[in-house]
Amino acid sequence: MKLITVNASVTASNDRDAEALRQRLRAQGKLLVNVMSSAGSGKTTLLSSIIRDLPDVKIGVMEADIASSVDAERIEALGARAIQVHTSGMCHMDAGMTAAAFDAMQAHDADLYFLENVGNLICPAEYDTGAGLNLMILSVPEGDDKPLKYPLMFQKSDVLAITKTDALPYFTFDLETCIERVKKLNPAIDVYPVSAKTGEGMAALEKRLLNALDQWKNNR
């Protein structure tokens, strides 16, 4: 037997699958947004607001969940196209699973796709899904120290929505300190404080998403 130096990440095959999916999406002009956060941060609520606010954009949602299909039903009730992806116990979506979900979704022709990843701040950050944009959600009740504890997800994200800002009066969450910590980890990240409940700040976040979609289509 010979010794072969590999020096590759265990997930190298996933990185290749992710790049292939990204190129396919780019050629089709469809932007996939990978939404990552901890459980209960408000992903489904935020996506619901976006769908309501942008009736002219064709949106598709893939809800990854370990077991249930509650979230997909919530999205469908709004008239958007949604499918539920069961991860069969897996703590994250990988590129292969995302590509399969996207194929299943193609019956619905949309321009902007969201993947609601499994609620967890660690594992999803380690796997490239093939998305064109990574959107992280951090909610006020989780605390402003999360960038210190889970740096990787902040580093891998292009946009951060700090949500549930309507709850700021009830928590000791320092918005400025939090944003400072995030920017230190990832100077290029765009941060949007929002409340999906009151709608505050949502317009700016939605504008950022629409710009990303335009850019994606123009760079086809």
Place this chain on the structure above:
Amino acid sequence: MHEMGIVLHLAKTLDETAEQERLTRIGKVVLQVGEVSGIMTDLFTDAWEYFKGRHPVLKDSELVLETIPAVTWCDACKREYPTVQYGKECPYCHSGETWLLRGNECIIKEIEAE
């Protein structure tokens, strides 16, 4: 489960390597696992023993795990310290403005194959 996911990806990556390099049998697989990667080595080895049987190239393989020590960087005093011993708080200046430099990775270092 975290370990199962990693093992699935490892097997797939090795299958692809075998195809590229025209290998028919992989023996030793040396992995470097970060001290704080969250990978439980026992679970990992068990999952590997289970999955390798499904991949013809890997069925006689043996996993060797090497540990990469975890190191944290303190942004307040610009020094490094061992993560596992001191955790989140810098032992020199007691700042909490610290983050992990290494120790979170899982890398395929080398393989023995024919």
